[in-house]
Amino acid sequence: DGGITQSPKYLFRKEGQNVTLSCEQNLNHDAMYWYRQDPGQGLRLIYYSQIVNDFQKGDIAEGYSVSREKKESFPLTVTSAQKNPTAFYLCASSVQGWNTEAFFGQGTRLTVV
């Protein structure tokens, strides 16, 4: 069954902790993305990667880090430098090219306690 898997579904973080959100895809897509969604807001791009071992900052990269060591995997670390990390985090992937339909995982809801 092809798709994008995010884990965990819910995550609780204490103040000052780093946490890593997992995103795995078996669609053979080259490009992967991380978005953040706050209540009543659209999606905002955090980081994206067009190819293995390369990634670019999106609009709100401060306080986040990523790696892309494998085509299938694009984990996101929310660091203690992120001032307001409570949000719904969405991972997506797409093929390269101009008709870049992006497909999303089921999301991870992160709450700071």
Add this chain to the structure above:
Amino acid sequence: QKEVEQNSGPLSVPEGAIASLNCTYSDRGSQSFFWYRQYSGKSPELIMSIYSNGDKEDGRFTAQLNKASQYVSLLIRDSQPSDSATYLCAVNVLSGGGADGLTFGKGTHLIIQP
């Protein structure tokens, strides 16, 4: 700065009627346009993509694009209560031929009244 604007709603439509959702975008270099449906607490689901001016139909859904007016719309015919959701408009501006991510509007909350 790339911007995508949508009326947040809620937009209330009687069951069986046509729901019309609108979106405008600021970047004239935009190449690809997408509509996503998002149910409360769930992730967005792609329902339509459109790349050239005109209409594109898929079942009860029709996407309309007017690049001169920087306007894209989604029509839902024979609206059903299950269509009640937030509809996100997304736009892609290519850079260097690669996929550098979509810019999303804040979404329109659609309510289909039985």
